[in-house]
Amino acid sequence: MIRAVFVAAALLLLISAPKSLGQTLLPLSATHYATFVSVLTWVLALFLVREINAGLNRWADNKWIWKGDDSNWDWKNEVAIVTGGSNGIGAMVVKKLLSHGIRVAVLDVAPFSDKYQNGNVKYYKCDITSRVQVHEAAETIRSDLGQPSILINNAGIGNANTILEMTPERLRKIFDVNLLSHWITVQEFLPQMILMKKGHIMSTASLAAFVGLAGMTDYACTKAGLMAFHEGLTQELKHRYKCPQIKTSIVYPNWTRTRLTSAIEKDILNSMGSTIMDAKDVADIMVKHIISAKSGQLILGPSIVTIIRALPAWLQEIIRDRMAQIVTVNATTAVA
Template identity: 70%
Template sequence: MIRSLGFVAALILLNSAWAFPGPNFLPLSEDQHELLVTILNWLLALCLVCEVNTELSRWAEDKWIWKDDKSVWNWGNEVAVITGGSKGIGAMVVKTLVSYGIRVAVLDVEPLSDVFLSEESNSINFYKCDITSRVQVHEAGEAIRSDFGSPSILVNNAGIGNANTILESSPEGLRTIFEVNLLSHWNTVQEFLPDMIAKKKGHIMSVASLAAFFGLAGMTDYSCTKAGLIAFHEGLTQELKHRYSCPQIKTTIVYPNWTRTRLIRAIEKGIRGPVMDPKDVAEAMAKQIISAKGGQVILGPNIAASIRALPTWLQEFIRDRMAHIVTVKATTAVA
C-alpha cells in the first residue's frame, strides 16, 4: 500500500510539473504535451481506483470491521491448536507462534520431529489424534482445555496428497484424502469454536493451496479437497457474522504455492518455477495471526485467484502448461 500511495504522489507531482512546465522543461509540441497529461491523468485515476478496490477488499475480508481491537490479544496467554504440527509447514508454524510466547497444542498422528528445541518444549504439548475421528478430536479438546485452557487460535494445517489419475484412484484413497483435507475441519471447528463464540474472540485458519483454483491432471482429488476449503471458509465467515453475531472471530484461508514438503517429493522434478520453503509459508501464516486480521493469504502469483475470470482459452492454456507436473503414481504423502 505504501508503494502504491508513493506512486500516486509521484504521479500528482509529475502531473503538476507537466501541467505547468517551466522553461525548457520538456521539448514537446503542444499536442504531445496534452497527450502526456491525458495519459498521466488516466494512470492516476486507475491507480486511485485500484487502491480503493484493495482497501475495500481488505475491509470486506475482515468482516467489515474498520479497526481491529488488538488489545484483546495477549500472546503470552493465548493457546493455539495446530493440526499436522509435528513436521513440515505445521512444525514451522508451531515454532514461529511459540517465539511470540503462544502456547501450542499439536494434534497429529506422528510424534513431534526433532526440529523443536528443548527450550520450546515447555510451550508445546503433543496430542496423538486422528483428526478424522470426531471422538478423538473431542478427547484431545478435553485434554487441551485441562492442560492449557480454551484455545483462541485454530490452524487447520494437516493435509495429505495423492498422485493418481481419476481412474487410478481407489475408494479408500478418496475417502482418506477428503476426510483429512476437508471433513476434519468440521471436527476441529465444532470442538473449538463454541468457546471462541462465548468469548467473542478467536482466529480460525484454513490451509488450502493454489491448486484450489484449478484442477490439475494427476491430482484431481487433492484439488477438489482444497477447492472445498474455499466454500468452507466462506460459509464459516458468513455464519460467524449472521448466525452467531461474532464478526470479531477472525477467519483466514491460506493458499501456498508448491512447498518443499513430503507432499511433493515424488513430483518435484516436474515443477517449473520456484518451490517455497516451509519456513516462509509458516512466517506468512504467523504474521496473519499476529496482525489479528482475517482474509486471504495468497503465497504465489495473485493472478491464480482470478484465473476463472480469464477467457476460457487462456484458462485452458494455463492448465495445459501444468499438465506435465504430476505424471507419476505415488502413494499418500503428508504435507
C-alpha cells in the same frame, strides 16, 4: 501505493510548474507534452482505483471491520491448536507461534520433533478424522494448557493418481483429512470461542482450489471445498452467531517445499517458470496474520490464479494444459 504516490508527485510537478519549465524538464512539443500529462493522469486514476479496490477487499475479508484489534489478545496467555504440526508448514507454524510466547498444542499422527519441545508446546497423538480422538485430545489440552483461542487447521495429505487409478480407500482418506476433519475440529473448539467472543480459525488451502490439474483431481476438490467451508463459516459467524469478533482466515500457498512435493519438484520447476516456496516463509506469513488479529485471505502466489475462472474458456484451458505434466508420478502424499 508507492507507485501511486510517485505518479501523483510527478503529475503535480508537471501541472503546477510553469509550462516552459515543464517542457524544459521534458523536451517535448506542446502536443506531446499535453498527451504525456493526460496519460499520466489516467495511470494515476488506475492506480487509485486499484488501491481503493484492494482496501475494500481487505475490509470485506475482515468482516467489514476496518482494522485489526489486538487489544483483546494477550499472546502469552493464548493457546493455539495446530493440526499436522509435526512436519512441513505445520512445524514451522508451531515454531513461529512459540516465538510470540503462544502456547501450542500439536495434533498429529506423526511424532513431533524433540527440537521444538519446551514448556509451551505439547504434542498429542491424534487422528483428526476421528471425532472421539479429537474430543479426548481437546479435553486433555484444556486441562494441560487452557482453553484454545486459535485453531489452525493445517493438516493435509495428497495423492498423485488419475481418477481411474484412485482407490476408494485413498479417496476417502484425503477427503477425511483435508476437508471433513475441519467440521470435527471446528465443532469441538468453536463453541467456547463464541462464548468468549474471541478466537481465530485459520485454514490451510492451496492455489489448487482455483484450478484442477491432471493427476491431482482429488486434492483440488478438497481445497475447493475448503474454500466453500471458509466462506460459509465466516457467514455463519456474522449472521447466525452474531460473533464477527472471531477471526476466520484461509491461506492459499503456491507449491511449497515439503516432503509432500519431493517426488514432483523437478516437474514443478520445469512448468511455466513455476517456483517452490519455503515452508518457513509460508509459516511466517500465516503467523504474522494471526498476530495482526485480522480475518482475511492470504494468496501466496500469482494473483492471476484467483481470476482464472473469469477468463475466456480457451485461455483457462491453455493454462491448465501447460501444467498438465506436473503430477505424473503414481504415489500417495506426493503433492502439497
